[in-house]
Amino acid sequence: MDFEPEFDSRYRKPCAPCPMCKKHINHGELECYHCGYELTVYDIRLLKQYMRKQKYNGIWLALKVPPIAIILFTIYFLLFE
Numbered sequence: 001m002d003f004e005p006e007f008d009s010r011y012r013k014p015c016a017p018c019p020m021c022k023k024h025i026n027h028g029e030l031e032c033y034h035c036g037y038e039l040t041v042y043d044i045r046l047l048k049q050y051m052r053k054q055k056y057n058g059i060w061l062a063l064k065v066p067p068i069a070i071i072l073f074t075i076y077f078l079l080f081e
């Protein structure tokens with residue numbers, strides 16, 4: 001059976017692009033399941049850095065969105081009062 005990961009689970013797990021085919025592979029994989037490329041220690045280190053950066057981007061986005069929403073809400077009320 002050919003198993004294609006679900007859209008949902010693929011984006012919830014930390015993942016990074018394969019150095020060979022640029023398709024996303026999940027955290028903890030030792031070889032790319034798209035092209036069969038075996039990851040070297042160096043590749044794994046790069047992928048881990050990429051995943052960490054992605055994680056921080058997610059945290060920053062979560063911190064940035066509520067204040068922007070409050071500002072927009074305030075502007076809306078100032079304009080229509």
Ligand SMILES: [Zn+2]
Nearest residue numbers: 018021032035
């Ligand atoms: Zn690959």
